[in-house]
Amino acid sequence: MYRDFITVGILLKKLKIKNKTKIKTFNDLVPDNWIYIQEKDVKMGRIQIFNNWSPYMVKDDQNVWIGLEYFCNEGDELWNMDDHKFADFAINELSDIDIINKDDVIDWVIIRMPKTYPAYFGTYDRFSIIREFTDHFENLFLVGRNGMHRYNNMDHSMLTAMTAVENIRQGVTSKDNLWMINAEEDYHEE
Known part of the structure; x- marks a missing residue:
């Protein structure tokens, strides 16, 4: 949502x-x-x-x-x-x-x-199911606010895109580094 x-x-x-x-x-x-x-x-x-x-x-x-x-x-x-x-x-x-x-x-x-x-309501508590499913596609890299369904600021959104491009260039298929962007507690509201 x-x-x-x-x-x-x-x-x-x-x-x-x-x-x-x-x-x-x-x-x-x-x-x-x-x-x-x-x-x-x-x-x-x-x-x-x-x-x-x-x-x-x-x-x-x-x-x-x-x-x-x-x-x-x-x-x-x-x-x-x-x-x-x-x-x-x-x-x-x-x-x-x-x-x-x-x-x-x-x-x-x-x-x-x-x-x-x-929106972090509705079925958002089950978001990990969608992430696990999409992460299995080696050539699919979710980026940005809407792609990751995460409220990133513009800098973080752009960084996810740049990181995805670098992953593709390097042959990296893991999405873990994308999901670590904006995971620092400093950026989250209480």
Whole structure:
């Protein structure tokens, strides 16, 4: 099972929240890449500030490009919401939690991504059965978040792919080194 995902990209003149840290940022933008939203009265799960990933992600560096992340299931109310209605909904949520002024919105885009996050419920406790079955295929190397049904970050996902390529080049058929990537406890939530 997977959780699906919707990103609402919003281009803004500015954010209402300000950098109150000692970290120097371009245009004094808050220094975070991600802001996790804990307010119970909104459905938004996280905000990405794309300017902080790279200033080249925004054509006009005086503007702010953010992504609002919504966790959902394909076919549910959020997934089926009309794009214009969803954009208004998301902008209202941002305004309600005092992150933006609605008048600062320049543009928006909505991207729906099915099967984004592996779900660790349902029959996940029997995942080892699937792994043991697929590991028997010498020429099948499961990689990345969806291939391994594991919530790897992008670096770990790319590393599983690079390791699989190296295994193929070296004639290694064991998949053990792939499954050891991101197995360190430091990366796991409690």
